[in-house]
Amino acid sequence: MAFLPDASLFILLNILIGINIARSEPFIGINYGNLGDNLPSPEDTVKLLQSTSIQKIRLYSPDIPMIKALANSGIDIVVGTQNSEIPALASDPNAAKTWINTNVLPFYPASNIFLIMVGNEISLDENFRKQLLPAMQNMQNALDAGSLGGKIKVSTVHSMSVLSHSDPPSSGEFQTWLVDVMKGFLGFNNATGSPFVINPYPYYAYNSDPRPARSALNSLGYNNVEIVVTETGWPSKGDDKEPWATIDKAKD
Structure with missing residues (x-):
């Protein structure tokens, strides 16, 4: 499927209860990928973002030119690791330290990296699932060693498929x-103050009416873990079985 616009929004859902309501603020951010033709330079991209209300940007991998261009821009940065890096990050603490020393320490705090995503939508993948949490823990330990543990958080991005059902939301x-x-992931989020991150798409909700549910976290006792939506959007074109994937619907 193709999505319009190419850069999808991510929003901190301010649906928390108790003390989290006081410390959480909604924000709008953009996912930035560099797989395309005739892309503007990192410097021009930053100028464009500064002309909008976008406050945060997510990089799917450490895009060093973009990280440098974002220095002192007032835009906060989420940086992801490649899924292929997870086995090394999980098995070797030095690999995590090298990753932090290469992709974070030289640029922080001028480039305000505030969240590191270890992998993207792989919590269902049997090949990665057991390695994901150790990789997150090693990244957290590497941040702690660099005196950044309280300033930069670590999490991973889940797909909506981690939910068995979510309709009505209270049954999630x-x-x-x-x-x-x-429980392992949420325990890590809870202990480190990092958010639970998920990619829901309204297109699929329109087709089958599943809705993301705060109740799924609450049912496991993690009421205080924030939820961050890192991708959302609407496809502009699909196959014959996807009649709702149109440019007009995407614009709406």
Whole structure:
């Protein structure tokens, strides 16, 4: 499927309860990918972002020219690791230290990296699932060693498929076979103050009416973990079985 616009929004959902309401603020950000033709320079991209109300940018991998261009811009940065890096990050603490020393320390705090995403939508992948949490822990330890543990958070991005159902939202639950794994991730989020991150798309909700549910986290006892939406959007074109994937719908 193709999505319009190419840069999708991510929003901190301010639907928290208790003390989290006081410390959480909604924001609008943009996902920035560099797989395309005739892309503007990092410097021009930053100028464009500064002319909007966009406050944060997510980089799917450490795009060093963009990280440098964002220095002193007032725009906060989310940086992701490649999924292929996870086995090394999980098995070797020095690999995590090297990653932080290469991609974060030389640019922080002028380039305000505030969140590191270890992997993207791989919590369901049997090849990565057991390695993901150790990789996150090693990244956190590397940040702690660099005196950045309280300033930069670590998390991972989940797909909506981690939920077995979510309609109505109050009945939201994780996949039964995934509950113990999700408890591990949520325990990490809770202990480090990092958010639970997920990619919901309204297009699929329009087709089948599943809705992301705060209740899934609450049912496991993690009421205080924030939820961050890192991708959302609407496809502008699909196949014959996807009649709602149109440019007009995407514009709406």
